[in-house]
Amino acid sequence: MREIHEECGVFGVYQAPGAATLAYYGLHSLQHRGQEGAGIAVSDGKDLLLHKGHGLVTDVFDQSALQALPGCNAIGHVRYATQGGEEMENVQPLVARGSMGSLAAVHNGQIVNAAALRSELEAQGHIFHASSDSEIILHLIQCEKGPLIEKIKKACRRLEGAFAFLILTEKSLYVIRDRHGLRPLSLGYLEGGFLVSSETCAFETVGGTFWRDVQPGEIVKFSRAGIEFCYYTDQNEHTLCSMEYIYFARPDSNLDGLNVHSVRKKTGRLMAEKDAGLLEADIVVGVPDSSLSAATGYSEASGLPCEMGLVKNRYVGRTFIEPTQQQREMGVRMKLAVNRKVVEGKRIVLIDDSLVRGTTLRRTVQQLKEAGAEKVHVRIASPQYCFPCFYGVDTATREELISARLSARELCEYLHADSLRFLTVDDLKKAYGHDRLCFSCFSGQYVTDLYDHADALR
Template identity: 65%
Template sequence: MRDTVQADEKEIHEECGVFGIYHDNKAASGVYMGLHALQHRGQEGAGIAASDGTHLRCYKGKGLLTDVFRPEDLEPLTGNNSIGHVRYGTAGGDEIENVQPIVARSGIGSIAVVHNGQIVNSLELKEELEEKGHIFHGSSDSEIILHLIQGRKGSLLEKIKAACVRLDGAYTFLILTEKNMYAIRDKNGLRPLALGRCGDGYCISSETCAFDMVDAEYIRDVEPGEILKLSARGLQSTFYTEERRQNICAMEYIYFARPDSNIEGLNVHMMRKKTGTILAGKDAELNADMVVGVPDSSLSAAIGYSEASGLPYEMGLIKNRYVGRTFIQPTQSQRDMGVRLKLSANTSVVAGKKIVLVDDSLVRGTTSRRIVRMLKEAGAGEVHVRIASPQILYPCFYGVDTSTREELISSRMSLEELQSFLHADTLKFLCVEDLQEAYGETGCCFACFDGRYATDLYSYGRKK
């Protein structure tokens, strides 16, 4: 029941977030601050590992970062190098064994790994490793990475290269040893990873917004297929394959990333504004009074729509930021109450008005339907729903929790049926060509919209 409850509570769930600092005397404290900026990417677990050059120590737990860590929990995490993770479990359960960093101790020393994304050939790799005698303690993809590394010969960098060649799917991961740190991005660049300068050292983050928390200066994005080694010799770059291309997940711009992050040189807020502008261009004949955005990731698109259309942007929905994630219950009345606790209609603003309601995406449709009903119950005369992305028709197997087409309402209903289901007066989406116009020459993965996956799907393909 837990998965069903979560699916109703939020239309689509975030990725994980990774953050690392190399060569700073308060590395673990800096990682803690960086993870705060990435908390939107995962709320199920958090952890930090740190190394002082001789010993590697780790502390982690289930829940939000502030629930897991007290000030005294950071004190033992001494050393100049540290990595951390906030988790949303797209693969593996929520057991403590799956909370990261995952640490292995062997003849080559101690290794800690944190990972964002999903390995699509994880089942095949795990079966192969188990046949060779490897024992797994958890069920996350990240543990597979460690087993692949330990099963190779050569230097650790050579082991990492060989392991990456075996991995398929979406991944960025950080590896920490007693002395060095490694940052890796998959050959398709499906998940973001950025490099920054932090004092005399470096930091690595899933999003650039976290750099501000530690006064770091953005240097560049880690390239697809690139492995960065941070050591006493400085920064070393190498690639594990020549087959590389840029295929950043479009949902990073649409939903996952914070608006103040820059991904592949594009500011997320500005990209969302562009999609709102394009939406407004499709509505030259629409008669409406105001634009309302669904908090929070839709607000930038709503502002873009407002500016382009000339309609005023109004705060028609109010978000309560003090409601936890565990309230939602399985009955219809309790689910409706959960939406009302998180969002309220601003009755004085919306009553009697014709509203353009801008949302970032439509996945399962349940939350959007309740929002439309909430606005109409507050007296809105009309609600015209505008979605700042294309219809999601295909499941994602790269770290997003939509694994079957049956979960996706747009794959089951026509546009007219969707409009009726939402109780909307009109309904419009963007198309993939609109996103390509907004993002320019940046290569993106649009698989959830057009079914063109960047990799083979292996056993996950049976879920389509």
């Protein structure tokens, strides 16, 4: 349920003709990760060219914009603003031109010590063009000495938090993943060239093939000399964001070797096993789209039919702020409609992937009951989301999180549900088959020090 927003998506192309067009289609496949801005920078071997703007990939680019971006190397970005405002300066790629040549950078994630680094750099005379944290790496690189790869390594050692960076120069492409592996990043290839993407689903779209995931702390350099692999630190751990599996990633993506749809199905099965013999129901309904896989798993394990009790309208604009309550309610129904014939008189198991702010799910339960549902038993395919994320997801304060304020029983009452159950972190580990993931927003045990955000939990 779209109550929280993805961070961003990055896509890169090295040594493939029509790189900008490939990046365009790659970004299109990552559109679910950010809808506020999009951009592509290309290198024609001599210079970097850039086009970016606000809105969806299809709003920002047309044929002529892509034709104005010749070259075989490209990086692209789709943005949801977790850091920095909506100004054009914050739309990526960010480009820096200096004595070291030109660099373009795209970033997915959030740097948790950005404020301290920025103050330090500004005190040294650095002038920032954007207010987001992503520009910091370009300034840190400028401060260092030696070959670019060494400068990048040193810069990365100063950064804490979540980052998947692509850095394009006139001749090379650098691919970097933070030492915790918080945000996903994969390598692919296509005839004669290489691809990089936040999610593997984008490789399929451009006719590419998945190669392997970038490892935590790894830097991959593509250049005319070949491909170089190295690490900026040996203090690496694998803590990929578990919300990528639960909610952010597309079901046809594979993250660290696990298919997102299959993992979500497993969480649905686990919920059904917990309810076995305890719950009487007629149908399973998943909240579209990200909960449909878990609903399928619940249905298979429980033997209850999975029905399309809710229908999502995909063509609703991003913002509509109506002046009256009646218009607001119509707006909600326009986004998510109830299939009355399906739900009328039924005892429903309603599956949602996560409960963050709770307002949308509350309305959905209400809609189902107004349409004649006899019972609505809510099952959440993740634990209670009690702590804010500082790694690139827009849940900045605990007050915004309904599970931080209400007990499970109070939540059930708030939702007007007939029962409510969550999965636990241990259930998630069982579904994934390992525990090498970030569960910070469920447990409050953060995988890094919080630096700029340490006060946010007090």
